[in-house]
Each structure stands twice: as C-alpha cells, then as structure tokens.
Amino acid sequence: MIPEAEYPESELKKYKILISGDAASKRDSSLRYAQEYGGQTQVVKVKKTVKKIKTTNTASTILRRHISERSWTLRNWYRHIHWKNFTLIVLCPIVGLTLCLSYNTRPCKQTLYFAALLHVFTLMSVNLLYHRYLSHSSFSIENEKLVFVLAALASGAGVTSAKNWCSSHRAHHRYCDVSDKDPHNIRRGFLFSHCGWMILIHNLKVSKAIRESKLDELPNKKAVKWQADNYHLLFITVGLMIPSLVCGWFWNDYLGGLIYAGFLKTALTQHSVFATNSLGHTIGTRPYNDGKSPRNNVLLNLITLGEGNLNFHYEFPMDYRNSNVWYDFDPTRWLIKLLCCLNFVKHLKKTSNSTVEMSYVQQQQKLIDNKRSQLNWGIPIEKLPVFSPDEFRRLAEKSKDRYLVVVSGIIHDITPFAKDHPGGLPLIKAAHGKDATTAFNGAVYQHSNAARNLLATMRIGVLGGSEILFWKQQRIENKSVPIDNDTDGNKIVRSGAQETMNKVYGGTADAA
Structure with a gap:
C-alpha cells in the first residue's frame, strides 16, 4: 500500500489544517486496519446527533458580533466603512472634480498628454508587479532596483500596497465565487465586486482568507516591505505631488498637474484595475471553463492594457501572458518580453499550446453535449x-x-x-x-x-x-449517456472526468 503524503508542519499551520494528535492516531489506526484486511472498506452506520444552537439577541451578544455581521444603523454605519480605502477611492476623485469645477481651468495639452502617459505607466506597473510577478510568479526579476521603481510607480495607482493587494488577489483565486471567502465575489453584486469590497469592512471569513494568503512567500521581500511601510507617503508623493511639480516645472501648470495628472489620473487607474473584478466576471466569453465566472472580454483588454482575458488567466494563472495567441491586445506581455530581451527579467512561464487546446476542446465538448441532449434524436x-x-x-x-x-x-x-x-x-x-x-x-x-x-x-x-x-x-x-470515444476510437476526456477527479472538495493550499 502506498503511504499517504506527509507535509511540513509549518505549511499545514498556515491553512489551519494541522491534524491534532488524537486525529492523527485515529487516522494511523484506520490505515493499519486497512492494511491488515487488504484495504477493504467496512461500512458502518453512524447515528447523527443534532445539537441545538442557542441564538440570543441580547445586547451583550450583539456587541460581541463582528461589525460585518451586524445591521447598518444610524449609530454604527461609520464602523462598516474602511476609511483609509474610502479616502483613496471615493474622496480623491471628489477632490479632483471639485478643484476642476471650482477653478474652471482649461488643461494644457501637455498636461493631458502627461496624465495619459502616467496612467499607462502606473497601470502597467500594477499589472506587471502586483499581478503577474508577485501574485503569480510568472517570471523572475533579476534587478532589484527595478522592483523598487515599479513599486513606487504602482503606489500612485491608489489601489493599496502590493502586500495587501496580492493577499486579496490570491485569496480571490483560491476561493473564486465562494460567497463567504471570496473578497470580491461577483455574486454579491456588480458594484460590490467593483469597489464596494474595498470600501466596506470584510467579513470574518474573508479576513481569515486574506490573512492566510499573507503568509505566502512573496519574492523581493525587501521592496514589498518598504512599499507597505511607506505606502501612503509614496501615494501622496508619486501619485499627486510629482505630477504637479513636473507639469509646473516644464509648462507652468501646477494646478492642472495636480488635478488631471494627479487626482483624476488616480481615479482612472483605480477603476481600470477594479473593472477586472466586476466587468471581467460579468460580460464576455468562457472558452476554456464555464464552471466559474471569469470571462474573456475584448473591451476590458483595452481598458486594463492586457488584463481582460480572465477566463484564460484563471485556467492558466502562472502564464506570463493573458492569451496564447499573438494578436490579442496585451501591452503588459509586450513590456515583459521587452524587459526579458534587456535581461531585466528571466524565466518566463508559458503554458504549452497543447495544454491550452485541451481545455478549449473540453469546454467545447461540454457545450456540444449540452446542446446534443436538447435535440430530438428520436425515441431511444x-x-x-x-x-x-x-x-x-x-x-x-x-x-x-x-x-x-x-x-x-x-x-x-x-x-x-x-x-x-x-x-x-x-x-x-x-x-x-x-x-x-x-x-x-x-x-x-x-x-x-x-x-x-x-x-x-x-x-x-x-x-x-x-x-x-x-x-x-x-x-x-443515447443522449443521456455521453459518447466515450471519438470517431477514431480515442477516448474523449471531458472536463471533470479526468482520472484525478474524485468529486470531493477540500482545502486548497495554493494560491493558483
């Protein structure tokens, strides 16, 4: 009998799945029993005892509840809001629009061009550093100075630090569409998955999932820690002050630089990043797997500079690309490839076309099976x-x-x-x-x-x-029984019918 895999105790502690001494001894005794009797299984009826849980709504019980479990009232509404994120996501755009309307200043063309260029650089820094490098380790960065530069640029986006963003994103991949643990579950509504999840206090299960993800090792710890410790200062400096100083120094437009290249640029970058969580899970195609909400969306590709093919990304998360075809719009991939040619990044991870095509064929087979079952093939x-x-x-x-x-x-x-x-x-x-x-x-x-x-x-x-x-x-x-073999006699392997699929759901110990 092949022995069960043993995992390091430190890894099991991360995800709260460390087996206690009593449970371990019971497991070992059951394994010895299976070995002694030739691996045969004995079915025993177990009588379930239902325990009644007392639910009291006394004042002391309500006070002990987490704020996310309590109703909104005039007395506690402010406790439901994450005020730091509220300031970045809601107040910054309001301040920018207020300044724009109050001073009624027409922006210089140079300021608008600079704001657009800064938006592109900031958004691609988030895509490259936060998402494809830190969250999914799609490549390795050899030059540590480049990580610091990208971290500083990404701070101007106003979407929180790399440490927090990556933890939330890994938790989202791990529990995608699981309502109690997915930080920005699309099933809770479009607006919530867009930015509401950042403005409101997380529930306990989401907070726990994010904390578990923070235990995962991130490359370039020094740069990540530096940015996390100085994030708000970096946001004010890189996101607001430097754009204003650049526009004022070169073409004497300090206020325009602050408004358009500062506040409004930040708002545009924020909502471009947020669109992947809302629009990318609502509208589009699912050519590789329709079991989850992520979709491929051409418009989202343009908005996010290459982050729109979510259905591909969620199937092959470690791929540095967002598509396996050359003609898809993915400037982030092009930038990574350029940095690779300049020896700034190495070890690009790429999914083979054969693996991609396998998922595509399985999904199409699933659609064909569903369509086939709805047609009139005559009496069986x-x-x-x-x-x-x-x-x-x-x-x-x-x-x-x-x-x-x-x-x-x-x-x-x-x-x-x-x-x-x-x-x-x-x-x-x-x-x-x-x-x-x-x-x-x-x-x-x-x-x-x-x-x-x-x-x-x-x-x-x-x-x-x-x-x-x-x-x-x-x-x-027979439309109720799927065809096992194709016309050449080869076995058709459908999605979910692989030999390793046991239909049992357990804890996932990888951020995928």
Whole structure:
C-alpha cells in the first residue's frame, strides 16, 4: 500500500489544517486496519446527533458580533466603512472634480498628454508587479532596483500596497465565487465586486482568507516591505505631488498637474484595475471553463492594457501572458518580453499550446453535449418495442395507409414524409413492409447524414434478431449517456472526468 503524503508542519499551520494528535492516531489506526484486511472498506452506520444552537439577541451578544455581521444603523454605519480605502477611492476623485469645477481651468495639452502617459505607466506597473510577478510568479526579476521603481510607480495607482493587494488577489483565486471567502465575489453584486469590497469592512471569513494568503512567500521581500511601510507617503508623493511639480516645472501648470495628472489620473487607474473584478466576471466569453465566472472580454483588454482575458488567466494563472495567441491586445506581455530581451527579467512561464487546446476542446465538448441532449434524436432504441419478423409482416399488412420500412434492424413509420420524399412516392411504396437497408445505403441512393437524422425521428420499433445491427447506433445516439470515444476510437476526456477527479472538495493550499 502506498503511504499517504506527509507535509511540513509549518505549511499545514498556515491553512489551519494541522491534524491534532488524537486525529492523527485515529487516522494511523484506520490505515493499519486497512492494511491488515487488504484495504477493504467496512461500512458502518453512524447515528447523527443534532445539537441545538442557542441564538440570543441580547445586547451583550450583539456587541460581541463582528461589525460585518451586524445591521447598518444610524449609530454604527461609520464602523462598516474602511476609511483609509474610502479616502483613496471615493474622496480623491471628489477632490479632483471639485478643484476642476471650482477653478474652471482649461488643461494644457501637455498636461493631458502627461496624465495619459502616467496612467499607462502606473497601470502597467500594477499589472506587471502586483499581478503577474508577485501574485503569480510568472517570471523572475533579476534587478532589484527595478522592483523598487515599479513599486513606487504602482503606489500612485491608489489601489493599496502590493502586500495587501496580492493577499486579496490570491485569496480571490483560491476561493473564486465562494460567497463567504471570496473578497470580491461577483455574486454579491456588480458594484460590490467593483469597489464596494474595498470600501466596506470584510467579513470574518474573508479576513481569515486574506490573512492566510499573507503568509505566502512573496519574492523581493525587501521592496514589498518598504512599499507597505511607506505606502501612503509614496501615494501622496508619486501619485499627486510629482505630477504637479513636473507639469509646473516644464509648462507652468501646477494646478492642472495636480488635478488631471494627479487626482483624476488616480481615479482612472483605480477603476481600470477594479473593472477586472466586476466587468471581467460579468460580460464576455468562457472558452476554456464555464464552471466559474471569469470571462474573456475584448473591451476590458483595452481598458486594463492586457488584463481582460480572465477566463484564460484563471485556467492558466502562472502564464506570463493573458492569451496564447499573438494578436490579442496585451501591452503588459509586450513590456515583459521587452524587459526579458534587456535581461531585466528571466524565466518566463508559458503554458504549452497543447495544454491550452485541451481545455478549449473540453469546454467545447461540454457545450456540444449540452446542446446534443436538447435535440430530438428520436425515441431511444432501448425504449422501442421489439417485433419478431412475423409480427412485423402482420403489422405491415394491416397498415394499408401507412408506410413501414426496416433500415438496419430498426422499424420506421415514414408516412409523414412519404409525399415529400425526393425520390418519389413509388420508391416508398415499394419498400413498405420490407428491409430497405441496402437501398438506403447506396444501392438506390446514398442518403445524407441529415436524412438519417430525420429517419431516426420516425422509428417505432426494432426487429427481433437484428440487435447486432443497431447496438452501436443505440450507444451513439443515447443522449443521456455521453459518447466515450471519438470517431477514431480515442477516448474523449471531458472536463471533470479526468482520472484525478474524485468529486470531493477540500482545502486548497495554493494560491493558483
């Protein structure tokens, strides 16, 4: 018997799955029992005892509840809000718009160009550093100074520090669409998944999931810690002050730089990042896996500079690309490739086309199976009555106004189609009460695939003793039982039907 895998105690402690001494001894005894009796399983009925949980809504109990579990009231509404994030996400755009309307200043063209350029650099820094490098380790950065530069630039986005962002993102991948643990679950609404999840205090399960993700090792700890310790200072300096100083120094537009290249640029970058959590889980296609909400969205690709193919990304999270085709819009991938050519980054992780195509084919097969089950393929062969040759002859003699024809051992009543038969009614009359298999398959005319499908909808029985002729057709057509093999005889491996799939859900110990 192959021994069960043993994991380091430090890793098990991270995810609160360390087995206690009593549980471990019980597991070991059960394993010894299985080995002693040849691995046989004994089924024992266990009587469940239902314990009543007392729910009291006393004042002391309510006070002990976490704020996320309590209703909003006039007395506690402010405790539901994460005020630091509220300041960055809500107040910054309001301040920018207020200044813009109050001073009624027309921005210089240079300021607008600079704001757009700064938005691109800031957003791509978040994509490259926060997402593809720190969260998913899609490549390695050899130059530590580059990490500090990217961390400083990304601070101007106002989407929190790399440490916090990566922890939330890894928790999201780990518990995607699980309502109690996914930080920005789309099932809680579009607005919540867009930015509400950052403005409101997390519930206890989400907070726990994020804390567990913070225990994961992040590369370049020094740069990550430096940014986390100085994040708000970096945001004010890089996100607001430097843009204002640059615009004022070069073309004397300090206020325009603060408004357009500072506050409004920050708002645009924030909502571009947030759009992946909302729009990317709502609108688009799911060519690789429709079991979860992430979608591929061309418009989102343009908005986020390459982060729009979420269905691809969630299937292959460690790929440094966001698509396996060259023509998809992904400036972040192009920048990573350029940095690789300049030896700033190395070890680009890339999913093979074969692996991508496997997921694509499995998803298309799933759609085909679903569509196939909805079509009328005729009465299933196993549900048809069996007629002996004598019974069929007597039935044909009694049915003077009907046309009964045998093809491949299956009896068909083709009366509804007789007048529309392209070969004419005489051929139908000649085949009544007889076996037309040879004529149907080329002796008179080689009928099309569509004609065979139409004929299947007219079947009324099977001819006894002809089972060998139709058992294969029965297996192929049975819409409730998926086809196991393709036309070449190779086994079809569907999504969720792999040998390693055991239908049992457990804790996931990887951020994926």
